[in-house]
Amino acid sequence: MSTVRVGVIGAGNMGADHVNTLHRHVSGAAVTMVADTDQERAATVTDPVPGARATDDPYGLIADPAVDAVVIASHDTTHADLTVAAVRAGKPVLCEKPLAPTPAECVRVVREERHMGGRLISLGFMRRFDPAYTELRDAIADGVCGSPLLLHCVSRGVFSAPGATDELSITGSAVHEFDTVPWLLDSAIEEVSWHAGRSTSTATGLRDPQLMLLRTAGGALTTVEVFLNAGYGYDIRCEVVGERGTLALAHPARVVTDVARARSRGYPADWRPRFADAYRLELQTWIDAVASGTPSPLATADDGLVASAVAEAVITSMKNGGRSVAVRVPEV
Secondary structure, X not given: OOOEEEEEEOOOHHHHHHHHHHHHHOOOEEEEEEEOOOHHXXXXXXXXXXXXXXXXXXXXXXXXXXXXEEEEOOOHHHHHHHHHHHHHOOOOEEEEOOOOOOHHHHXXXXXXXXXXXXXXXXXXXXXXXXXXXXXXXXXXXXXXXXXXXXXXXXXXXXXXXXOOOHHHHHHHXXXXXXXXXXXXXXXXXXEXXXXXXXXXXXXXXOOOOEEEEEEXXXXXXXXXXXXXXXXXXXXXXXXXXXXXXXXXXXXXXXXXXXXXXXXXXXXXXXHHHHOHHHHHHHHHHHHHHHHHOOOOOOEOHHHHHHHHHXXXXXXXXXXXXXXXXXXXOOOO
C-alpha cells in the first residue's frame, strides 16, 4: 500500500506525540483516527491533522475500515486486550511497552498472535532505534572495549507521575533496561535482585530511588538505577565496562551555555526531546514494514514476554527482602 492509514489509541502525552510524529515526520503514514476515553482530549489531538476523526471507542477504531494499522499508547492495563483485538482483526499493531503488566497476560497475547499464524505485533522498545544506543551496541559487538564485564544503567526523571508505585517504577520504567541489556549484550538476564536505601523526601510513600542488580547468561553484571524524582532533569545513562576499556552514551544535551565564567549543559524535562529521533525512526521503520508487507524489525511480543518475566522476578525480590531471584519465562 502507498499510504498506511493509522489509528492511535490513547491521547495522553505518548499518544499525542505519536500522532504528531506520524503526521509531521513519518513518510507513507496518515493518521485517520484517535481514540481516548476522553473524546474531547482525542479531538484536541486530531485537530491539527486534516481528516482525522476522534472517538471514545478504541475497539471501534480497531474495526474501522479506514484504519490499516494500530498504535496503542493507552494505559498499561489496556494493552493486552487491545493488542489481542487488533490481532484478531488482522491488523498490524505497534503497542507501547509493556506488552502487558504480567507475564501471564503476555502469554495470552503471544498465543493469540501465533494462533493467527503471522507476525502482527511490534513492541515499542524504542531505545533499539536511538542512535546512541545503536552505536553503543555496534561498539560492543565489534569488541572495542573487550568482553563486557559490567553495565551501569541510570534512568532519572524530574518527578514521578500521579499514581506512581514501587511496582510501576519497575514495570513502567526499568522495563526499558530489561529489554536493552540483553539486546546490547546478546545475552539473556537470568538472575535479579532489588535494593533500596533511603528514599528522597520528595517522594512520599514511594521507595525512590531503586537499585536492581541483573546477572546475564554470559556472566556480566548490570546495575540499574531508577530515580523518578531526581528533580534536576531527565537523564539516561549507560556505561559498559569491558576487559580493555569502557564505553558510554554521550550526554545528549543540545545546548551548552557559557555564562559568567561557567559552562553548563541543559537537561530535558522529560523523555520527548531525548528520544525524539528514536521514536521517529521506530515509527518510520514500522510504517515501511507495514506498507511493504514484510515482517517488522521492531521488538516482538516474545521480547515483551521476556521483559515482563524479568520485571516479575525483580518485584518478587522486592517483596522478599532483596534476595536473588531466578528469571523464569513462561512457556507459550
